[in-house]
Every structure is written in structure tokens, then in C-alpha cells.
Amino acid sequence: MTVRRLALAAVAMAGLVGCGAGQTVPQGDAVTGDVTVFAAASLTEPFTRIGEDFEAANPGVRVTYSFAGSSTLAAQIDQGAPADVFAAASPDTMTTVTDSHDHDPKVFVRNRLVIAVPDGNPNGVSGLADLDRPGVKVALCAPQVPCGAAAVRALAAAGVDLTPVTLERDVRAALSKVRLGEVDAALVYRTDAQAVAADVDGIEFPESASAINDYPIVVLGNAPNKPAARAFVDHVLSDAGQAVLAAAGFQAP
Amino acid sequence: MSRRDAVAARTDRSTPPPRPRHTSRVPVALLLPAALGLLFLVLPLVGLLVRTPWSTLPQRLTEPGVLTALRLSVQAATLATLLSLVLGVPLAWLLARVEFPGRRLVRALVTVPLVLPPVVGGVALLLVFGRRGILGSWLDSTFGVSLPFTTAGVVLAEAFVAMPFLVVAVEGALRGADVRYEEAAATLGAGRWTTFTRVTLPLVAPGVAAGAVLCWARALGEFGATITFAGNFPGRTQTMPLAVYLALETDLEAAIVLSLVLLTVSVAILASLRDRWLGSR
Numbered sequence: 001m002t003v004r005r006l007a008l009a010a011v012a013m014a015g016l017v018g019c020g021a022g023q024t025v026p027q028g029d030a031v032t033g034d035v036t037v038f039a040a041a042s043l044t045e046p047f048t049r050i051g052e053d054f055e056a057a058n059p060g061v062r063v064t065y066s067f068a069g070s071s072t073l074a075a076q077i078d079q080g081a082p083a084d085v086f087a088a089a090s091p092d093t094m095t096t097v098t099d100s101h102d103h104d105p106k107v108f109v110r111n112r113l114v115i116a117v118p119d120g121n122p123n124g125v126s127g128l129a130d131l132d133r134p135g136v137k138v139a140l141c142a143p144q145v146p147c148g149a150a151a152v153r154a155l156a157a158a159g160v161d162l163t164p165v166t167l168e169r170d171v172r173a174a175l176s177k178v179r180l181g182e183v184d185a186a187l188v189y190r191t192d193a194q195a196v197a198a199d200v201d202g203i204e205f206p207e208s209a210s211a212i213n214d215y216p217i218v219v220l221g222n223a224p225n226k227p228a229a230r231a232f233v234d235h236v237l238s239d240a241g242q243a244v245l246a247a248a249g250f251q252a253p
Numbered sequence: 254m255s256r257r258d259a260v261a262a263r264t265d266r267s268t269p270p271p272r273p274r275h276t277s278r279v280p281v282a283l284l285l286p287a288a289l290g291l292l293f294l295v296l297p298l299v300g301l302l303v304r305t306p307w308s309t310l311p312q313r314l315t316e317p318g319v320l321t322a323l324r325l326s327v328q329a330a331t332l333a334t335l336l337s338l339v340l341g342v343p344l345a346w347l348l349a350r351v352e353f354p355g356r357r358l359v360r361a362l363v364t365v366p367l368v369l370p371p372v373v374g375g376v377a378l379l380l381v382f383g384r385r386g387i388l389g390s391w392l393d394s395t396f397g398v399s400l401p402f403t404t405a406g407v408v409l410a411e412a413f414v415a416m417p418f419l420v421v422a423v424e425g426a427l428r429g430a431d432v433r434y435e436e437a438a439a440t441l442g443a444g445r446w447t448t449f450t451r452v453t454l455p456l457v458a459p460g461v462a463a464g465a466v467l468c469w470a471r472a473l474g475e476f477g478a479t480i481t482f483a484g485n486f487p488g489r490t491q492t493m494p495l496a497v498y499l500a501l502e503t504d505l506e507a508a509i510v511l512s513l514v515l516l517t518v519s520v521a522i523l524a525s526l527r528d529r530w531l532g533s534r
Contacts, residue, residue: 144500
């Protein structure tokens with residue numbers, strides 16, 4: 001484990017040094033202290049990886065994450081949660097945070113929906129229309145959360161009017177219903193399907209083009225550690241950060 | 254308690270009548286933490302009331318989803334309490350009155366749902382009653398019954414989480430009750446079933462009522478196991494706590510209104526039942 005971590009860190013260092021000259025690390029003053037990053041649940045794996053890389057490149061920094069539904073995080077930030085960086089799964093959610101302050105959120109990745117089906121696709125699902133077949137149980141995200149809003153747009157674009165058995169609270173909950181075999185399909189982000197590729201197949205469908213989610217990231221106005229927060233955001237936008245995100249299935253903005 | 258006092262007074266003439274309780278000389282060492290405790294429990298409620306959008310309250314209350322979720326919540330919690338009574342009272346009796354090997358272990362197992370995070374409880378229920386579950390797959394293939402994503406699933410999830418409250422309360426009442434009445438009934442020729450229904454149950458009725466109230470309240474507020482096992486669909490499985498959670502995603506004020514409705518209804522029902530069952534004291 002440690003050896004692997006060290007190797008990872010070394011690779012990350014090399015990557016950072018490579019692109020650091022261009023944009024990432026401000027010369028001279030090294031950033032230190034804790035950075036608290038509130039990030040959408042779908043960013044869990046790549047951001048954990050990016051955080052390790054970032055810590056390796058900045059030995060004085062420790063990154064702490066809170067991964068949850070974007071809207072939950074936004075509500076916590078509005079209620080004064082001490083976060084430095086916020087990465088949301090939709091611009092709408094970001095707006096609720098940035099309204100009152102003076103920020104400039106940047107879109108750092110895009111995500112699109114796929115149809116998650118059990119490994120091997122036993123029902124032979126090939127598109128959204130197949131989900132409306134009788135006997136096919138479908139889980140969607142609730143329309144209040146970004147993946148649910150995207151699902152509504154995609155289904156409208158396809159002209160499919162289906163009744164799901166459940167409207168899940170976030171994308172991971174919808175996905176776990178597929179993994180447990182309780183539903184036959186769910187509309188989830190491509191990245192989430194890819195994270196559990198051993199259990200789940202992600203089926204692309206053309207209508208997802210009308211439901212692409214932009215992920216904005218921002219340094220919060222009352223961030224306790226602004227310099228480190230800025231460095232973290234720069235790292236996410238850097239080539240090294242984008243490479244990690246691309247490997248997780250995200251699209252470049 | 255007052256019931257037992259009355260029984261004792263009737264059977265033993267030498268017992269003095271119960272003295273009125275003194276409330277005038279409460280020691281500060283008790284009063285201060287008691288007041289702080291009350292404040293701690295009530296302040297969050299005040300927080301909700303302060304942020305309640307009173308001006309738009311009437312129109313928010315008449316939104317169609319609110320009543321549906323409220324009705325479903327009350328129905329499911331009541332059914333879960335009935336299920337818990339039917340299964341939980343006999344279980345409590347078994348734990349309190351019958352010596353059997355492994356009783357301590359069984360007693361500990363009964364409280365597992367209390368310590369289990371409800372979401373984990375929901376997953377565990379899926380593994381047993383889900384479509385691929387140990388029992389669920391059999392139910393599905395034999396009877397065509399599938400519990401997840403149904404109102405019956407909501408009842409099941411709530412009963413799983415809430416029944417231990419009833420069992421623990423009733424068992425405590427049974428252990429506190431005087432077994433001599435049951436023994437007297439037995440010497441007079443009553444069988445165990447007759448003794449249970451005619452002597453034991455009336456004796457612990459206040460304990461059963463208190464346990465049922467606790468169970469109902471817990472079931473009404475249940476969130477984690479319900480959303481995990483039964484999912485979330487308006488009118489079928491979306492109870493008030495689920496509606497509150499999802500409202501919180503987009504609209505804090507809507508969430509507060511829903512919470513307030515749930516609180517008002519539950520407090521009203523609990524207060525009225527308490528007066529009827531336990532006697533206002």
C-alpha cells in the first residue's frame with residue numbers, strides 16, 4: 001500500500017513539475033495549512049486521487065473532503081459551513097452559493113448520463129425507449145438533485161414518458177439499486193457507472209447530449225485558507241488534474 | 254404506576270395514601286441541568302419556528318404533495334406500530350418471563366436495530382426481502398410479491414427500526430410487574446394464555462402504551478431504512494421525512510414547512526394519546 005502510494009506520489013510529482021512551470025504553482029510562496037473541499041458525490045474517486053497528488057506536491061497542505069449531494073453541500077455552505085472550495089455537479093446549485101458573494105466559478109468538467117444496467121445487460125436494454133417496457137423497473141434520481149434534473153431533460157428529449165419505481169436521493173443511491181438487483185436500470189452519470197464497472201454496464205444513448213451537466217468549481221468568498229484553496233482549484237484545472245478526471249470518465253469542458 | 258399503587262393500597266390496608274409530590278423545594282443541582290436539558294431539546298424547534306415563512310404558509314400547506322406524504326406517514330407508522338405490537342409484545346413476554354439458554358444474546362440481538370445505522374438496516378432488509386434477497390426471491394417466485402418500492406415495504410422498514418423501542422419498554426414493564434398476581438392466577442387454575450391476557454397484559458398496559466407511543470413516534474420520523482429499502486416515490490413510499498429531505502435539496506423554506514407539519518401532527522397525536530392511555534398527571 002505504502003509503496004503504491006509512494007509510486008503514485010512520485011508520478012504525480014513528475015506530472016506537476018511538468019506542467020507547474022506553465023500555470024499551477026505560484027513561484028516562491030508555498031501554500032500550507034488545511035483545505036476543506038466540498039465536492040459533489042460523483043467526484044469522490046477522482047478528487048480523492050487529485051487530493052493525494054496535490055498533497056504530495058505541497059507537503060505543508062492537508063486536503064479534507066466532504067462528499068455529498070451538491071444541493072446538500074450548497075445548503076451547508078449557505079449555513080456557514082467552513083469550506084474553502086466548492087465543486088458542484090450543476091451550475092444551478094452553484095448559483096445558490098455564489099449569489100451573495102463575489103465569485104467566478106469555472107466549469108472544470110462535464111458529465112453525461114448513461115443507462116446503468118446489471119453486468120451483461122440481461123434485459124437487452126439499448127436505449128431509453130427500452131426502459132418503458134412493461135416489467136422493467138427503473139430508478140431515477142429525484143428531480144430535486146442534478147442527476148434527476150438531467151434525467152428529466154433526457155427523457156423529454158427522447159419523448160419517453162416512463163414511471164420509475166423510485167426517485168433516489170442521489171446518483172449513488174440509484175446506482176446501488178442496480179447493483180443490488182432491485183431495479184433493472186437506472187439513469188446515472190457515466191462516471192458513476194464506470195466507477196463500478198465490474199457490476200454494472202453503462203449504456204450510452206444519444207439523448208444524453210441534451211442533458212450534459214457542467215461541473216463548476218469555485219474558491220468560496222469566506223474561505224478560511226484562500227491561497228491553498230486557489231492552488232487546489234488551479235491543480236484541478238491543470239493538465240495533471242484533468243488527466244485524473246478524464247480517466248474517471250469525465251469530459252473536458 | 255398509579256394503577257399499581259391503587260392495587261397495593263387496596264390489598265394492604267396499612268399502606269398510607271400516596272402523598273402529594275412536592276414541587277416547591279427542587280434542589281438547584283437538579284433544576285439547573287433539567288432546565289438546560291429542556292432548553293437543548295427545545296431550542297432547535299425554536300430555530301425552525303423562527304425561519305418558518307409564515308406569510309406563505311397557507312398556500313404551501315395546500316400544495317398537493319404535502320397531504321399525500323402526511324397521510325402516508327401516519328398510515329405507515331400506525332401499521333408499523335400494530336405489527337410491532339402483534340410481534341413485539343409476545344417477544345417482550347418471552348424475554349421477561351421465560352428462562353431459556355441464550356436469553357441474554359437474544360435480548361442483545363433485539364436491540365441491534367437501535368444501534369445499526371438505519372441506512373445499513375435498509376440495505377440489510379434488501380438483502381433479505383429484496384428481489385434477490387434470501388426470502389425476497391422466494392416471495393417473488395412463489396407469490397409474485399415484491400416488497401421494495403411498495404407501501405408495505407415502508408411499513409416493514411419502519412417496524413424493523415421501531416419495534417425494539419416497544420420490546421424494550423414492554424419488557425421493562427413486565428420485569429417491574431409483580432409476578433405474584435400471575436402466580437395467584439395460576440394457582441386458581443388459569444392457564445398461561447389466560448393469565449397472560451387477563452392478568453399480565455392489564456398489569457403492564459401502561460408500559461405497552463408507552464412502548465407503542467415511542468414506537469409510533471420513531472416510525473413516523475424514520476428516514477434511512479425507508480428510503481433505502483422502500484425507495485422514494487410520491488404517494489407510494491414518500492413519507493414526510495423523505496419529502497423533507499428532498500425539499501431540503503432545493504428549498505429550505507419548504508423543508509421547514511414540511512417539518513413543522515410533521516412535528517405539529519405528531520405532537521398533537523402523542524399528547525392526546527398520552528392523556529388517554531397514561532392519565533394526565
